[in-house]
Amino acid sequence: MTDTVEQTDWRLEARDVVYEVDAARLLDRVDLNVAEGELVGLVGPNGAGKTTLLRTIGGLLKTRDGAVLLDGDEVRRMDSGERAKSIAHVAQLAPLAQGFTALEVVMMGRYPHMGRLQSERAVDREVVKRALETTGVGSLADRTLETLSGGERQGVFVARALAQEPRLLLLDEPTSNLDINHQARFFNIVRGLVDGGMTAVAAIHDLSLAARFCDRMVLLSEGVVVADGAPGDVLSPENIEAAFGVRAIVSSDPASGSLNLSIMVPGSPEISPGAGTRIHVVCGGGTGARLMYRLCEAGFTVTAGPLGTGDTDRVAAESLGVEHVPVQAFDAIDDASHEAHIKLVQRCDVAVLSDVAFGTGNLRSLEALARAQQIVLATLRPISERDFTGGDAAALFERLSPVAAWSDLEALVTGLPGLAQSSRVAQP
Incomplete structure (x- = not known):
């Protein structure tokens, strides 16, 4: 059962969200709006609240105040099956899933759409095939996960997320353990999905990478939103110093137009x-x-x-x-x-x-x-x-x-x- 509130133009809304653990406030009156077909990057220093906000958006954490809405439905009031159909997660470290092939792992994404004792149907196989092809890992379908590289495994888990046919994709620093080639390939895939209408929110450690691929960025520090807007507006030297405590030079790459950051480490x-x-x-x-x-x-x-x-x-x-x-x-x-x-x-x-x-x-x-x-x-x-x-x-x-x-x-x-x-x- 879900509670539907006033309908807006936003696919995702976090309204005045507060989350606390043992009286420590990890999210402090956070507001976040994300439109359909938009990729929003959550950036900020360690402990800023990026992962906590993602888990709250996904309905995994109970807020003290505020609410998270997906197409007007309060996420925490959805049952687990409904949430699994609507929201897919890709974590920082892909679980190894020892002994399972890539095809079997991606098929797991269909479980929310299948009955408890129901075997896979033609529609499930078609969705899985399409997800494998979309993420460029179709050729890996019969290989077990332990034989794949980190980048290949992340591609498989994105395919599993797509197989859920979600309305919202949540990514928690998914490229932190990948080399620069696989980082770019990963976000090129996500960018293509978003351009096709998917909505995505990603916690991203690399500021330049986030600026290159995200439509908008939300800068967090100590559980508070410091800035929300276009990458060029959010990644100002003033905002970076306020959130990270360092000075930075922000410039535009003459070839790609993307932002480059040079960080000045404060000296003793x-x-x-x-x-x-x-x-x-x-x-x-x-x-x-x-x-x-x-x-x-x-x-x-x-x-x-x-x-x-x-x-x-x-x-x-x-x-x-x-x-x-x-x-x-x-x-x-x-x-x-x-x-x-x-x-x-x-x-x-x-x-x-x-x-x-x-x-x-x-x-x-x-x-x-x-x-x-x-x-x-x-x-x-x-x-x-x-x-x-x-x-x-x-x-x-x-x-x-x-x-x-x-x-x-x-x-x-x-x-x-x-x-x-x-x-x-x-x-x-």
Whole structure:
């Protein structure tokens, strides 16, 4: 028997869900809506509540407050047979099912549709055949599970889930133990099912993988929804820091358009020598992205000069929260931007010049750099190879008075604190 409540456009609804164990609140007023034909990824740190939410959605856990509805029916009020027909689970570790063939395991998915003593029917065999083919494991039908790889076994258990003909597919970190090839193949299968109308909710450990395949993502932390929306909105540096306690650079892959994440591990004082030191970077054209990343990771307060729209260094600066002077791509630095740059240069302890090339558009960056208390070169190429101004850049460069030059990034990071200290001592 089921209780049906007001009908909505959502296939799945979790309303104000609270789940507790021994007074520890594992889910705290969680709301989740999932439409038909949508793949929603649950992401978050260990202990965030991803698996607990999946088990609650599946009716396996009794909530203290709130309700989970599937097409308007309260899941906890469904009998076990009805739930098995409606909801299928694929776990993180596929059970070995020693001695059973892939075909036999997938046929187990038909049990909710068969009578207690009923043998398999033609319709059951047809559904199982279709499930095996859909998941690409049809050729493995007669092999026992212990002879299959981890990826092949997961494919078989997805086929078993499909054989249930569910309305909802729940996936609990199903690719955590698979290599990258099988991870991609697995989610390609799931993506195809969802595009065909299946509804799926998946707890996913790999944020980049989740962003690539999910329509929406729900970020959990300590049982609370931190963010819910499109991958690009959920995986912001601010949200990642709030949930995981780490800083991250989020960028778009130029080939696939999917999101890439670079995580900066917070350092202890022993490995964060830059704390309290301001470093200004003059860069552009992708020559400063790695430099700014490493400086931020080492604890320096980093600023940067004028960076044009679409410049890789500007993307990195924005992702890292580096204060910089934004300008239009290919435009010459105007007076206002030049003055803003000078102010950043004058506030720093040390200014670092990257391997950036100079044209008429960014020549004023060298003029601003000359106002720095101390200048360090982080370059590999001579200025003659980077001067596209007919010699003007080289002339400005020669008037600079760098106190050090490092082509090795780690040597630069190690050496900057000492230079910054001497800069402060020298100030009146």
